[in-house]
Amino acid sequence: xxxxxxxxxxxxxxxxxxxxxxxxxxxxxxxxxxxxxxxxxxxxxxxxxxxxxxxxxxxxxxxxxxxxxxxxxxxxxxxxxxxxxxxxxxxxxxxxxxxxxxxxxxxxxxxxxxxxxxxxxxxxxxxxxxxxxxxxxxxxxxxxxxxxxxxxxxxxxxxxxxxxxxxxxxxxxxxxxxxxxxxxxxxxxxxxxxxxxxxxxxxxxxxxxxxxxxxxxxxxxxxxxxxxxxxxxxxxxxxxxxxxxxxxxxxxxxxxxxxxxxxxxxxxxxxxxxxxxxxxxxxxxxxxxxxxxxxxxxxxxxxxxxxxxxxxxxxxxxxxxxxxxxxxxxxxxxxxxxxxxxxxxxxxxxxxxxxxxxxxxxxxxxxxxxxxxxxxxxxxxxxxxxxxxxxxxxxxxxxxxxxxxxxxxxxxxxxxxxxxxxxxxxxxxxxxxxxxxxxxxxxxxxxxxxxxxxxxxxxxxxxxxxxxxxxxxxxxxxxxxxxxxxxxxxxxxxxxxxxxxxxxxxxxxxxxxxxxxxxxxxxxxxxxxxxxxxxxxxxxxxxxxxxxxxxxxxxxxxxxxxxxxxxxxxxxxxxxxxxxxxxxxxxxxxxxxxxxxxxxxxxxxxxxxxxxxxxxxxxxxxxxxxxxxxxxxxxxxxxxxxxxxxxxxxxxxxxxxxxxxxxxxxx
Numbered sequence: 001x002x003x004x005x006x007x008x009x010x011x012x013x014x015x016x017x018x019x020x021x022x023x024x025x026x027x028x029x030x031x032x033x034x035x036x037x038x039x040x041x042x043x044x045x046x047x048x049x050x051x052x053x054x055x056x057x058x059x060x061x062x063x064x065x066x067x068x069x070x071x072x073x074x075x076x077x078x079x080x081x082x083x084x085x086x087x088x089x090x091x092x093x094x095x096x097x098x099x100x101x102x103x104x105x106x107x108x109x110x111x112x113x114x115x116x117x118x119x120x121x122x123x124x125x126x127x128x129x130x131x132x133x134x135x136x137x138x139x140x141x142x143x144x145x146x147x148x149x150x151x152x153x154x155x156x157x158x159x160x161x162x163x164x165x166x167x168x169x170x171x172x173x174x175x176x177x178x179x180x181x182x183x184x185x186x187x188x189x190x191x192x193x194x195x196x197x198x199x200x201x202x203x204x205x206x207x208x209x210x211x212x213x214x215x216x217x218x219x220x221x222x223x224x225x226x227x228x229x230x231x232x233x234x235x236x237x238x239x240x241x242x243x244x245x246x247x248x249x250x251x252x253x254x255x256x257x258x259x260x261x262x263x264x265x266x267x268x269x270x271x272x273x274x275x276x277x278x279x280x281x282x283x284x285x286x287x288x289x290x291x292x293x294x295x296x297x298x299x300x301x302x303x304x305x306x307x308x309x310x311x312x313x314x315x316x317x318x319x320x321x322x323x324x325x326x327x328x329x330x331x332x333x334x335x336x337x338x339x340x341x342x343x344x345x346x347x348x349x350x351x352x353x354x355x356x357x358x359x360x361x362x363x364x365x366x367x368x369x370x371x372x373x374x375x376x377x378x379x380x381x382x383x384x385x386x387x388x389x390x391x392x393x394x395x396x397x398x399x400x401x402x403x404x405x406x407x408x409x410x411x412x413x414x415x416x417x418x419x420x421x422x423x424x425x426x427x428x429x430x431x432x433x434x435x436x437x438x439x440x441x442x443x444x445x446x447x448x449x450x451x452x453x454x455x456x457x458x459x460x461x462x463x464x465x466x467x468x469x470x471x472x473x474x475x476x477x478x479x480x481x482x483x484x485x486x487x488x489x490x491x492x493x494x495x496x497x498x499x500x501x502x503x504x505x506x507x508x509x510x511x512x513x514x515x516x517x518x519x520x521x522x523x524x525x526x527x528x529x530x531x532x533x534x535x536x537x538x539x540x541x542x543x544x545x546x547x548x549x550x551x552x553x554x555x556x557x558x559x560x561x562x563x564x565x566x567x568x569x570x571x572x573x574x575x576x577x578x579x580x581x582x583x584x585x586x587x588x589x590x591x592x593x594x595x596x597x598x599x600x601x602x603x604x605x606x607x608x609x610x611x612x613x614x615x616x617x618x619x620x621x622x623x624x625x626x627x628x629x630x631x632x633x634x635x636x637x638x639x640x641x642x643x644x645x646x647x648x649x650x651x652x653x654x655x656x657x658x659x660x661x662x663x664x665x666x667x
Contacts, residue, residue, distance in 0.1 A: 002026070002062055002063070002064060002065050003062075004046065004047050004050075004061045004062065004064070005047070006065075007064070007065060007066045007067060008047045009043070009067065014039050014040040014043050014044075014069065015039055015040065015069075015071055016038050016039070016040040016041070017038070017039060017071050017072075018035075018036065018037050018038070018039070018071070018072055018073070018074060018075050018077070018078050019035070019036060019039045019069050019070055019071040019072050019078060020033065020034070020035045020036075020069065020070050020072065020078050020081045020082050020085065021033070021034055021035075021036065021039060021042070021043060021067060021068065021069040021070075022067070022068055022069070022085065022089075022091075023046075023060065023061070023064035023066070023067050023091075023093075024064060024065060024066045024067070024068070025063055025064055025065055026065040027500060027501055028500075029089075029092075029500075029501070030085070030089035030091050031060065031063060031064060031091050031092050031093050032060050032064070032091050032092075032093040032094060032293070033082055033085045033086050033089065033091050033094055034082065035075075035078040035079060035081070035082040036078070037075055037078075037329065039069050039071070043067065043069070046061050046067075047061075050062070054294035055294075056093070056291070056292060056293055056294045057293070057294045059093075060093045060293065063093075074332070075329050075331075075332035075335075076332050076335045076336045076339065078332070079306070079329075079332055079333060079336045080336060082306070083306040083307075083310045086306075087310070092292065093292050093293050094292070094293060094303075095269075095289050095290075095291065095292065095293055095295055095299070095300065095303045096289060096303075096307075104119050104120070104121050104132065104133065104137040104140060105119070105120050105121070105124075105130045105131060105132040105133050105140075105283075106119065106120075106130070106131040106132050106140045106143070106144065106203065107119070107120035107128050107129065107130050107131075108128065108129040108131075108153070108196055108199060108200055109127070109128050110127055110128065110129050110193075110196065110197075110200075111125070111126065111127025111128060113189055114154050114161070114182045114183075114189060114192055114193075115153065115154065115192070115193060115196035116153070116154050116155060116156070117144055117148075117153045117154070117155050117196075117199065118155060119137050119140050119141065124311070129200050130316070131200075131203045131204070131282060131283070132275075132282065132283040133275075133283045133284070133285050145178075146239045146240070147199065147202070147239065147240065148173070148178040148179070149177070149178065149235065149236050149239045150210070150214070150236045150239060150240055151195050151196075151198055151199040151202065152173075152177060152178055152179050152180040152195065153179070153180070153192070153195050153196050153199050154179055154180070154182060154183075154192065155173065155179065156171055156173070156179070156183075161183050164181075164183040164184065165183045165184065168184055169184065170183055170184050170186070171183075174186070180192055180195060198210070202240070203282075204277060204278070204315070210240065211237060211240060211241070214233050214236055214237050214240070215237060217233055218230050218233035218234055218237065221233060255276060255279055255320060255355075256276065256277050256278065256318045256319050256320065257276045257318050257319070257320035257321065257322055257355075258273055258274070258275055258276070258308070258318050258320075258321050258322070259273065259274045259276065259322045259350075259355075259358060259359055259362045260272070260273050260301065260304055260305070260308075260321065260322065260323050260324070260362070261324055261359060261362035261363035261365070261366045262297060262300055262301065262304075262324055262363075262366055263363065263366040263367040263369070263370040264291070264297065264300065264370070265370070266291070267290065267291055268288060268289065268290055268291060268370065268373070268374070269288070269289050269291055269300050269370070270286060270287070270288045270289075270366050270367075270369040270370035270373060271286065271287045271288075271289075271300070271304045271366060272284070272285075272286045272362050272363075272365040272366040272369060273285050273286070273304075273308065273362075274358070274361075274362050274365075275318075276318075276358075277318075284365075286365070286366070286369045287304070287307070288369070288370070288373045289303075296325075297324060297325040298325045298326060298327050298328055299327070299328070301323045301324065301325055301326070301327055302327035302328070302333060305321070305323075305327070305333060305337070305347075309337060309340050312340060313340050313341070313342070314341065314342060315341075317337055317340045317341035317345060318341075318345070319341075319343075319344070319345060319346065320345070320346045320348075321337065321345060321346070321347045321348075322348065322349070322350050322355060322359060323347065323348075323349060324349065324359070324363070325349065326347065326348070326349060327347075330347060333347060334346075334347045383558055384426065384427030384428070384562070385400075385427075386558045386559075387427055387558035387559045387561065387562040388400035388401060388402070388426075388427055388559070388562070389559075390553070390557055390558055390559030390560075391505070391559040391562065391563065393559075394542065394551050394553055394559060395505070395531055395533055395542070395544065395551070397504070397505070397531055399504070400504075401503070401504035401505035401531070402425060402426055402504060403423065403424070403425050403501065403502075403503040403504055403505075404423070404424045404425075404503055404504070404505045404506075404507060404566055405421055405422070405423050405424075405458075405503040405505070405506050405507070406421070406422050406424075406506075406507040406508070406509070406566045406567055406569070406570040407419060407420065407421050407451065407454055407455065407458075407506070407507070407508050407509065407518070407570060408420050408508075408509035408567070408570040408571045408573070408574040409439075409447045409450045409451060409454070409509070409510075409574065410571075410574035410575050410577070410578040411445060411578060412578065412582060415582070416578050416581045416582045417438075417439040417445070417450055417578075418436065418437060418438055418439065418574060418577045418578045418581060419436070419437040419439065419450060419451075419454040419574060420434070420435070420436055420437070420570050420571075420573040420574035420577060421434065421435040421436075421437070421454070421458060421570070422434050422566065422569045422570045422573055423503070424562075424566050424569075427562060429569060434573060435458070436573070436574075436577045437454050437457065437458075438581075439453060439454070440453070441453045447510065447513075447514060448513045448514060448516075448517045449517070451508055451510070451514045451517045451518055451521075452517040452518070452520060452521045453521075455506070455508075455517070455518045455521035455522065456521040456524070456525065459502075459521070459522060459525050459527055460525065461500075462500065462501075462502055462527075463525060463527075465500045502527075502529075502530060503530060504530065504531065505530070505531045505532075505533065506518060506522075506530055506531070506532045506533075507532075507533055507534070507535060507563060507566055507567060507570075508532070508533075508534045508535075509534070509535065509537070509567050509570060509571055510534050510535075510536060511534055511536040511541070511543050511550075512534070512543050514534050515532060515533065515534035515543045515544065515545050516545060516546075518532050518534075518545075519532045519545035519546075532544075532545055533551075533563075535563050535564065535567045536550070537567075540553075540555075540560065540564065542560075542563065591605070591612075591637065591640065591641075594633070594636045594637055594640045595636065596633065596636075597633060597636070597637070600628075601626075601628050601629065601633075604626055604627065604628060604629075605623070605626055605629070605637070608625075608626045612641070615637075615641065616641040616642075620634045620635055620638055623637055623638070
């Protein structure tokens with residue numbers, strides 16, 4: 001635990017200007033990012049006596065080891081930079097909303113020659129128009145099915161589209177009138193794009209125009225006694241109205257707005273967003289967050305706005321955003337939103353009427369989401385906490401091992417020897433920090449030596465990072481203080497680095513020999529503050545360095561279950577890597593060593609000669625006869641095959657027969 005006074009900037013060092021600041025821990029990780037109208041006033045608040053700080057703030061400043069800042073010209077720039085850094089560094093003490101599900105969107109790929117209507121999840125793509133999010137994918141498909149009568153836009157995949165174009169026949173939707181069949185030229189690319197844009201306009205809420213247009217066309221057709229056409233238009237109008245009924249009118253003035261509501265307690269907060277377009281609810285989504293920093297409702301609203309609109313632009317940012325409380329710097333946030341949209345955005349708290357009533361509905365949804373989240377999480381969080389406590393008690397650790405690293409060795413009869421490292425933090429896997437190793441120090445099968453090598457290599461990297469950053473201390477003038485302006489070497493940017501952070505517990509897959517090898521590797525490096533244990537598969541016994549008897553955890557122990565999960569994850573990760581290396585090795589060919597010989601000419605050589613063996617027997621002149629092969633390349637092929645020639649013929653050990661290599665080789 002650090003004393004905040006040890007890294008407090010000197011008086012007058014902090015500028016009295018807008019800016020963004022970062023707190024870093026002893027490992028140079030960015031643990032908190034904040035912004036301020038006045039850096040001097042805001043940062044002074046963090047260096048009060050600990051007893052006067054909020055408990056979460058006190059935890060943050062005692063975890064930190066340095067602070068630095070960047071001056072900007074306006075509060076809007078500070079807001080944008082804060083969002084960028086939170087996204088980049090993922091600080092542990094910043095509020096970060098996490099989606100409670102992956103929401104599907106109705107997407108129109110306007111970036112293609114023939115736009116396609118489809119269901120999309122995940123990150124948004126440039127040039128694609130999105131509508132939603134929807135609660136379920138089937139809701140999108142029902143809506144699209146109704147609208148294809150009026151807007152017969154392409155919905156097929158690229159492969160189906162190409163096959164239909166080459167065959168000259170459209171798919172079923174083209175025959176039943178639910179696709180304009182651009183694949184066979186029934187409509188031009190321009191006509192099909194116009195259909196797609198009309199579809200987008202309707203989905204965006206401009207529904208009255210199309211309904212009135214179709215009603216007028218139906219009336220004219222009836223007057224002209226074109227009754228079949230009039231009936232078809234009547235059915236189209238009915239289909240559009242049914243599609244509109246799926247999202248009921250909630251605001252009578254055809255408002256485009258997003259409504260954001262919060263439900264919170266001391267530890268967590270849930271946010272719900274209703275997307276209203278054309279007065280109708282077109283989408284809904286929800287997030288949940290841990291309140292890891294001292295933040296009020298206004299602060300939670302600001303974080304939600306940053307996450308919701310940080311990557312959006314244009315019409316994806318509505319004209320009006322309704323919130324339960326205004327952010328501290330409302331003017332800066334409003335200016336930032338207006339910049340994202342490209343026109344004015346109204347940010348306000350609804351006071352009366354339909355909008356206030358709808359906000360209450362959104363708030364009820366947020367409250368239900370928070371209750372549901374707590375119900376689901378309670379047992380999981382309690383179980384993980386109990387598991388870590390049981391491990392700490394069984395292994396006689398000073399505190400619960402919040403970061404556990406597990407290592408496993410994998411090979412196939414001594415070949416392709418590899419190792420894996422998996423990381424669990426707070427009892428959950430942290431896949432971004434998994435690592436793989438190739439055993440380089442020796443050849444053959446020796447799990448103990450392999451474990452020693454892997455542990456040594458992993459923690460040598462840790463020590464190298466430690467040395468590079470000056471014993472994890474703050475970068476400054478040597479007295480524990482960071483100069484004004486936060487000058488930091490470029491490589492110390494707070495991003496996660498490989499092997500940079502030490503675990504509290506190292507787990508190895510194995511018994512006494514593997515544990516002893518791991519402990520010896522750490523001792524050789526002078527590391528004595530990291531615990532080591534091993535989990536043997538046979539009886540699921542936990543081995544500690546130097547102990548003749550294992551620690552036996554009860555079969556029902558949550559601690560044992562967590563150790564098993566960590567060990568099994570490392571084992572599976574190592575097996576996958578070992579198999580991929582073996583597959584790659586099997587698929588290699590002596591021709592791979594020939595510079596400039598591409599895959600096409602490799603296949604041409606194998607096809608011409610029938611096998612690698614026959615190619616090895618060919619002369620340079622014979623190789624030159626293959627189309628595309630010059631003499632220089634042919635000479636390189638002969639040299640490569642000669643260098644890779646087998647020392648002795650393969651023998652069938654069952655019959656003693658010499659194996660002939662006449663089969664098709666792998667290029």
